[in-house]
Amino acid sequence: MDPARTLGPAQIDVLAQLFVSTILLGGIYALIAVGLTLIFGIMRVVNFAHGEFLMLGMYLAFWSFALYGLDPYLVLVAAIPLFFLTGLVTYALVMKGVIRASHNVQIFTTVGLSIALQNLALVLWTGDFRFVRPWHASVILRVGASAFNLSQVVAFAVAVAFTIGLFAFMKWTHAGRVMRATAQDRDAATLMGIDTDRVYRLTFAIGIACVGVAGVLVSPLYSVYPTAGLQFVLLAYVVVVLGGLGDMVGALLGSVIVASVEVVGSYVVGSAWKEVLYFLLFIAVLVFRPAGLFGQRGAENLGV
Amino acid sequence: MHRRHLVVVSAVVLALALVAGSSSGQAPSGEYKIGLLEPLTGPLAFEGKRHLEGYEIMRDMINDRGGVMGKKITFAVGDATDPTAAASEANRLITRDGVKIITGTYSSTLCGAASEAASRQNVIYWESSCVDPRFARRGLKNVFRTEIDGTGFGWYNIEFIAKHLAHRFNLRPNQLKIAFISEDSSYGQGVTEAARQRAKQEFGMQEVASEYYAFASTNDFTPIIVKLKQLNPDVVHHIARGNDAVLFWRQSREQQFVFKALVHAGATGYGSPDFGKALGADGNGPFVLAEPGPGLRLDALRPEAQKLEREFTEAVKKRTGAEPYASHRLAGAGLWLLKLVLDEAKTDELDRFRSAVMSLDLPVGSTLNGWGVKFAENGQNANERVQHYMLQWQNGQMATVWPEEFTTIRAKWIPLGPWDQRK
């Protein structure tokens, strides 16, 4: 008989712990999703290689730590320009040529990129699991009867900061408005004098910077290996669709929702079926509200 | 013909030519080529690579001793990244390299597909590592396996828990509360189900939970741990695959989830040196059923086996800079046993090979890993001869602690007790 059925002080502790876990897990997912919602939202490209950039971020943190003893939170600062640059280069070499092509071509370009990056990592660094163990990876914070890891809290804080930052950027800066305009109607934007190529380049670079930073931040929490991106990528898509494409706050909220489905699902139904739960949720959203829970109705057909 | 058709047909002919042109040829005389299939790319690549290393090191050791059938062994290597590729590579090795024996392959789906492909060409298939229980039950005469079958792992784990742990907790086996957690690959499911069955049917242990999770997408065990805390198991039987072991152990500590023992089986998860690297002394306590490590009493082995052990371990250390992983050992032991068979049969012709296989009968302690050998009619090396050991994490190292007649180190922290008191 499930002990969670009755509500006593022990159960409140349980709920509190589950709540904390949900929020923190949601933070991690948000970090990864924020970059994706930009790329998918503005460029309407299903980027199969998104997880690989996460993986590269994790390896950056690992090698900086292993070779130079640098803490991931220091590497974080350098990671932003580094991955921004990576995004620019990737765009120039790979994405630019297919930006005007059909969606299928774009998808398969990113599929090729994904395969190439995964195996590059395999060849360079082998398939062994690596770990980043800075001093704060084992620091446990306790609030009441709930326990959580310092690294999780920092990841959450950074996710929120990024989300707020990007939200502000999209809403109030000229560049942000231009990006949103291009997302709505590429041709109209061009007619208005917007250099869509530059917009896409910027979007992609910011998106990659976000996911690279996410990789650095989560490196103390998970092991690092060439296919590490896979475990997060599908989930990131669920979050992005749930929250509405291009919607920063939606990505954060969507992450929390997905995280809660996972956490509560694991607790109640058992971890074996939790993915089924969020995939079913995903399908439900796609069928009934493809614009996402927080997006405008009909937005899903823009640019598609 | 129109140009268009020309282009199309040329492309196709080019494609076929690409396939036809990939040839490696037969081995020069003085060399005996054996086909080796491993996952060298894809998610299992890190294990495939170690398997390959173990095979190569053992090959050199065998060649130093004169090789097989008077010739030096060489390998024709194939990358079995998924079942279709496994079958394709098996066919390539057989047709292009002319091998009569294929060995490998590490994972259940790969060994299933590769052995099928080999059977259809009447080539001997010598499996050293996959543990699918149905592997040897297909009635295939050319298929052999040196490693124990997966149900044996679960069987041994419960044996250990029931006969060596229970009474030290002052509990009878049927008073023991046991929780089963496992990653959901074929390995995890196979071992866990075998363990669950034996625990319930033979010992009447009380199963309080049975949770499977997807290794690839599980990043947080807190919900499971919170649930288990309330169910209060004595023993946690956790089959892990990689970082999930580290994550679970760390989060159990965070949640102050205390249990009397944790038992795992196999070279992954808790059985991987990565666990010790990640946690150091914080990882003290878990038991792992695996190939032997430090603490193994070499003098408990036969002299020939001792020599093999020492040489193999040294060679692996020299090449990789670390102690042998279980995958090294499985590959090495598998190849050594193949050599014994070929020495006896003096041929790779199936019928004589088979009788040589059946005629091998060596007691535990005779070869690498302290294994013995005795094959059943279905080509499976008997579980009782494939000696498995219980290891325990002690101060960043997996020490061999059971069976006690084979080991110098004893198990500690039984029961585990509070988290900060396991020094």
Add this chain to the structure above:
Amino acid sequence: MKKHAGAIVLFAVAALTPLVIRGGFFLDSLVIILLWGAISAAWNVAGGYAGQVSLGHAAFFGIGAYAAALVSARWQQSPWLGLLVGMLVSVAAGLIIGYLSNRLRGPYFALSTIAFSQVLLIVASRWRGFTAGSEGIPVPFRPGFWTLGLGHVAWVYVALALAVVYYLVEVYLERSRIGYQLAGVREDEEAAEALGIASRRLKVFAIALSAALTSIGGSLWAQYIGFVDPFYVFSVDLSVRFALHTIIGGMGVALGPFLGAALITALETSLRAHFSGIKGGYVGLYLVTYGVILILVVRFVPEGLAGLAARVRTRTIRAHA
């Protein structure tokens, strides 16, 4: 007839090859090329002809594979029966998926198909009682036609028969009224609706048909390879592969999937062979090469090989004009 010269040549070569080349490796590659080509043609029915680019076709492949495996291993019946059962279940699945995702376009549709295939993967890998869970199902090999226990040469002809039939299905779609309607839906759904075409129903029909054909391919694959692993038969990798073959070879063109399958499979196989001798750790290089080639081909030949042939022809015509 001239239009189909390419196909006739390709299939004729495939038919005559086993008479000349007996090596297991070549024949095995041929079977896989034909099988993958056929399944990609099945994908093309939905993806190329109806414009429903699915990245979850492994769902149907897996259903077919499991049906064949279960019927043959568990219930000891002929796998041909499994093929039939798989087809029926796949049609049902295709109808459900088609109906639910009816209003979705482009990447959303693709993502929904991924989600469906993953749900099936999880169910198959956990439902131990029925599917043996993650351990998968070894498919017994019983010699004989009725049990699909065949040698390499026989398999070539079975796969070839499948390929030819699927090619003809595609050709029929191209020529028939339904095919024209599908083309209309594919190019501009709103315009098609305005013309009175029942676009929604057509889309569901295309997906269901594609599902049935894919499933049959999956059943045959299961019997050929002999082991059904849920993590492989329902994988996104496999779904991507079927789409990839068609895109490389030419979407909406009957011969496209076969060209793509031939090229990609041959490329992979030969790269693997040439790189296998390399020191263990560097084997991954062949996949890096493969990924880069993929990026280049998709970029420079976006209309696929068949489209390239058309491009060459157009230039030739212009040159001579």
